[in-house]
Amino acid sequence: MNSIDEVQSALDAQGYVCGRALATVVFLSLKLGRPLFLEGEAGTGKTEIARAISAALGRDLIRLQCYEGLDAASAVYEWNFPAQMIAIRAAEAEGAADKEVLQRTLFSGDFLIERPLLQAMRPHEDGAPVLLIDEIDRTDEPFEAFLLEALSDFQVTIPELGTIKAPEPPIVILTSNRTREVHDALKRRCLYHWVDYPEFEREMDILRARAPEASESLRREIVAFVQHLRREDLFKRPGVAETIDWAKCLLALDAIELSPQVIADTLGAILKYQDDIARIEGSEAKRILDEARAELSSV
Numbered sequence: 001m002n003s004i005d006e007v008q009s010a011l012d013a014q015g016y017v018c019g020r021a022l023a024t025v026v027f028l029s030l031k032l033g034r035p036l037f038l039e040g041e042a043g044t045g046k047t048e049i050a051r052a053i054s055a056a057l058g059r060d061l062i063r064l065q066c067y068e069g070l071d072a073a074s075a076v077y078e079w080n081f082p083a084q085m086i087a088i089r090a091a092e093a094e095g096a097a098d099k100e101v102l103q104r105t106l107f108s109g110d111f112l113i114e115r116p117l118l119q120a121m122r123p124h125e126d127g128a129p130v131l132l133i134d135e136i137d138r139t140d141e142p143f144e145a146f147l148l149e150a151l152s153d154f155q156v157t158i159p160e161l162g163t164i165k166a167p168e169p170p171i172v173i174l175t176s177n178r179t180r181e182v183h184d185a186l187k188r189r190c191l192y193h194w195v196d197y198p199e200f201e202r203e204m205d206i207l208r209a210r211a212p213e214a215s216e217s218l219r220r221e222i223v224a225f226v227q228h229l230r231r232e233d234l235f236k237r238p239g240v241a242e243t244i245d246w247a248k249c250l251l252a253l254d255a256i257e258l259s260p261q262v263i264a265d266t267l268g269a270i271l272k273y274q275d276d277i278a279r280i281e282g283s284e285a286k287r288i289l290d291e292a293r294a295e296l297s298s299v
Helices: 004-013 020-032 046-057 072-076 081-093 099-106 116-121 141-153 184-188 200-210 216-229 240-252 260-269 274-280 283-298
Strands: 036-039 061-065 077-079 112-114 130-134 155-158 162-165 171-176 191-194
Touching: 004 020, 004 046, 020 036, 020 046, 020 171, 020 191, 036 046, 046 061, 046 130, 046 171, 061 116, 072 077, 072 116, 072 141, 081 099, 116 130, 116 155, 116 162, 141 155, 141 184, 200 216, 200 240, 216 240, 216 283, 240 260, 260 274, 260 283, 274 283
Parallel strands: 036 171, 036 191, 061 130, 130 171
Antiparallel strands: 077 112, 155 162
């Protein structure tokens, strides 16, 4: 991808519609070999862009899903202890339990279970893989410090095997839903972009790409309703992922337009908390729908 326009076109071909600002930071990340840090609300397309880049470049996608308590060992490698125990018992049964030979055998690649970070450091036939470190904000500071070192040198150390360095640095994308602040030291290693909810026309473009079966009029009502819904005082506002899911649900129900009843029947596709659903049900859904249609008619 040799230009911003080419990046935009390549992502668009994968069904990922993005603005020029995001396309620019993706281009710079690829051009400069810098990790890309994407922050924003859940459901705004942060994870999906890694899949789109992987498909556009024809590279493997390796995903490290972060969670509370994730440590370096779980992210890099672990030894296959059950297989090691079987090997020990087999060696003892055969009378070939030479400790030094057995230790070298047990702590070799045959018994190594590679986790995402180590997989990303290995050579790949189609070129450096895309390494997605998803929801980094769910981990704690010690793991961030380890990750900072791993991404600085693109290498990991296994005490029994030594240091393994990537022949070509992977394309690294980190995402955060901002449930907590990620340390500045990690952010400084990356190019940063805030992924916001799209404006009306871009969300329409996304829906055209991801739900082409829907009529233009239904798409306009869906997007207008969701955009008005995001202005409400909700615990969790619907993201683009929910807009797409809702459109597919409406298509499955053969809906040709929105109505208070259809909205009430399918609110679970766009709202994921009962308090939010209870707040929007009934007259509130009708009010939002009326406001959305009034705005559409005035354009």
